[in-house]
Amino acid sequence: MIKLVNYLNKTNQTISTCESFTGGMFANEITNISGASNVYLGSFVSYQNSFKQSIVGVGERTIKKYGVVSEECAIEMAQNTLKLTKSDFSISFTGNAGPLAMENKEIGLAYICICSKSKYKVVEINEKNMNRIEFKENGLTVALNLFLDFIK
Amino acid sequence: MIKLVNYLNKTNQTISTCESFTGGMFANEITNISGASNVYLGSFVSYQNSFKQSIVGVGERTIKKYGVVSEECAIEMAQNTLKLTKSDFSISFTGNAGPLAMENKEIGLAYICICSKSKYKVVEINEKNMNRIEFKENGLTVALNLFLDFIK
Numbered sequence: 001m002i003k004l005v006n007y008l009n010k011t012n013q014t015i016s017t018c019e020s021f022t023g024g025m026f027a028n029e030i031t032n033i034s035g036a037s038n039v040y041l042g043s044f045v046s047y048q049n050s051f052k053q054s055i056v057g058v059g060e061r062t063i064k065k066y067g068v069v070s071e072e073c074a075i076e077m078a079q080n081t082l083k084l085t086k087s088d089f090s091i092s093f094t095g096n097a098g099p100l101a102m103e104n105k106e107i108g109l110a111y112i113c114i115c116s117k118s119k120y121k122v123v124e125i126n127e128k129n130m131n132r133i134e135f136k137e138n139g140l141t142v143a144l145n146l147f148l149d150f151i152k
Numbered sequence: 153m154i155k156l157v158n159y160l161n162k163t164n165q166t167i168s169t170c171e172s173f174t175g176g177m178f179a180n181e182i183t184n185i186s187g188a189s190n191v192y193l194g195s196f197v198s199y200q201n202s203f204k205q206s207i208v209g210v211g212e213r214t215i216k217k218y219g220v221v222s223e224e225c226a227i228e229m230a231q232n233t234l235k236l237t238k239s240d241f242s243i244s245f246t247g248n249a250g251p252l253a254m255e256n257k258e259i260g261l262a263y264i265c266i267c268s269k270s271k272y273k274v275v276e277i278n279e280k281n282m283n284r285i286e287f288k289e290n291g292l293t294v295a296l297n298l299f300l301d302f303i304k
Binding site for chain 1 (some may be wrong): 167169170174175176177178179180182183184186187188192193194195196198199200202203206207236237238239251284285288
């Protein structure tokens with residue numbers, strides 16, 4: 001997380017997030033770092049679908065066709081967050097943390113999308129044996145590696 | 153936090169938050185609780201002023217006249233969040249976590265507002281000797297007590 005904050009401070013760029021299964025953990029951890037306030041605009045913690053649709057603007061069609069635990073939903077969450085907050089980067093997190101399976105998709109399935117104005121990248125996560133908090137923490141690790149790869 | 157989730161589940165009501173100095177800590181902690189997904193809609197982690205203004209709709213006049221570390225800003229954040237998310241309750245957090253003082257206001261000054269459709273309540277916090285993380289944690293404790301008092 002410190003690497004990300006330092007990179008953004010050095011290059012004078014900003015980031016925002018849109019968090020579903022991580023539930024604000026990314027926002028909480030980045031705002032523990034002194035210096036984050038220059039580069040971190042904020043997060044939509046879109047925990048329920050109504051928040052994803054009415055605030056973040058994820059299409060009803062996307063949710064009906066692919067579900068919220070999908071690559072397509074992750075991409076829309078990230079791209080809409082970039083537009084709404086006018087940040088240089090955004091990262092979205094959507095997934096099935098359990099204990100109940102949503103949309104008949106496996107528990108432990110998640111999608112993380114990073115995007116800038118010119119490109120995006122999505123990764124799929126499949127983790128069977130993590131509890132709720134471990135699953136969130138793992139999501140953050142994946143997102144940070146994705147970011148470092150994205151800016152290469 | 154469990155008391156809050158249980159109360160909302162029992163009464164079939166929802167809550168949303170708007171977090172500045174707590175930076176998503178409330179969202180992160182409530183989403184660690186199984187059963188929160190029924191009652192917690194989500195959070196605006198409005199870390200930078202641009203997020204508070206363009207997403208949450210806090211008025212430029214309010215910020216110019218009173219600053220973001222003010223009772224007035226906390227009330228607008230909570231009331232706008234209630235309207236935007238259509239929740240039954242909302243809680244907002246705005247304050248000066250340091251290390252630098254904003255708006256010539258003391259470090260350790262913060263405002264938390266809770267509101268429902270019919271009423272609101274604001275508390276002021278003044279804590280001189282807390283680090284960034286302790287200040288966030290203290291904000292959560294104050295908010296939870298405020299909630300339990302609000303529903304009496």
